Amino acid sequence: MKHLKLMRAIVFRNYGDPQEVMELVDDRKIPKPNKNEVLVKIECASINAADRYIVRANYFIIRMVFGLFRPSKKKRILGMDIAGTIQLIGKNVKGYQVGDAVVADIRKSFGGGYAEYAIVNAQHLVKKPEAVSFEKAATVPISGQAAMMGMILCSINPGDKVLINGASGGVGSFGVQIAKAQGAYVTAICSTKKVEAVKSWRADEVVDYREKDSIKALIGNEFDAVFDTASFECPSRYKQILKKDGKYVLVGGDFYNMLKVKFLGRFGRGSQKFMALTQKVEVTTNIKTVLEMIADKKIKPAIQKVISLKDVPDALHSLEQRTVVGKIVVNLNKEV
Structure with missing residues (x-):
């Protein structure tokens, strides 16, 4: 891990059509975890409607949060739910170790899932059941x-x-x-x-x-x-x-x-x-419950297709065209 410094990611530098303003880059610095954080190597993420609204800045509140005229440099990688493995652990993190398979909702970090690595606050982590694949797990958060x-x-x-x-x-x-x-x-x-x-x-x-x-x-x-x-x-x-x-x-x-x-x-x-919709139960608790239901075969994530990282802009366009049935999963290991 020490020799790795850069990663691939989908970034957007302006607001607009996702197929025009989003691009795949390979020069983003891999972030380091601070206190109470871990670095996760992302295996899979999934596409969500919220990302397309953010890319187009459909509502003024989006510009207030992400940047008035263009997204700020720190908020240019979207992707709000991830499944992956822990690579580095910051200070004060308990209950997790390097190599643990985890799932997380990273909305509070304003995303970061459309990349090979992401920083996650430990309190947002949920351990992935062995019986649930990374692809299925990524649909849940x-x-x-x-x-x-x-x-x-x-x-x-x-x-x-x-x-x-x-x-x-x-x-x-x-x-x-x-x-x-x-x-x-x-x-x-x-x-x-x-x-x-x-x-x-x-x-x-x-x-x-x-x-x-x-x-x-x-x-x-x-x-x-x-x-x-x-x-x-x-x-x-x-x-x-x-x-x-x-x-x-x-x-x-x-x-x-x-x-x-x-x-x-x-x-x-x-x-x-x-x-x-209001959060009456902790997000992590609900994620655990749904993952357990998948593991017990009570429900099955409806995955329409699995794509590579470079296909994220096209997938967001598909959401806008309302042609998506269920979920589209991004597999970071899929050939580009």
Whole structure:
């Protein structure tokens, strides 16, 4: 390890189309861990919608965090979830040693997963079960964890009727499977080309939103919970298909809908509850739970394809075109 100084990474120096502003470089310095940190050699990462929003700076708050006119030099490598092996350990790190296989959500470090190495605060690490591959593990920190948190907020009991909107995406693919594992009857909403994939994840009923207004089509149903991973319309429309004490949990889609639900939340009727995703359980705890479910074969990450590091910009473009089903995994060992 001592002779290594440089690494490959995908960087973006300006905001815009990921295929135009992101590039593969091989001259990034390998960082060194400080107190309470470890250096992880990344085996796999996965693609997340948040990265494409950041690259394009779709919302002003992104520029406030990453750089007003262009991303700051320290925040030019995205990638928020990783699976890899520990290479170096900083001071005060306990419970881990060099060679440990780990998984981590590195959002609080503003990313860094689209590279061969990353620094991770030890408190964000989770040990990878031997029965779970690096590729499968890399899908969990953002999408799998968010789906688990959403299901917890939905308070699902066996036999409950759960509606999942955006069921074919990364979070949705986990949501369908976790809800089924908890004994729910799952109705899923997705587009025509993704119906068969969602059915393969054991959804009990699938509604094609391209063929009909999905909410109108479901009037007459009463759901115990709605898990919305792709809200691009007013959340209040769901109140007519929720039970009087039903719960609506919003995890993705339009940023302003997220803010409305988070700070207003008055969309329902009776004792209906409308919530934006909040962290009621520690991220690491949820990651462990999902990894255990994968190890026990209760759920299976829906990996559409595995790509090399250089293909990250194209993968983000695919997300924008809404052609991705489940997750795209980046394998750092895959030939470029």
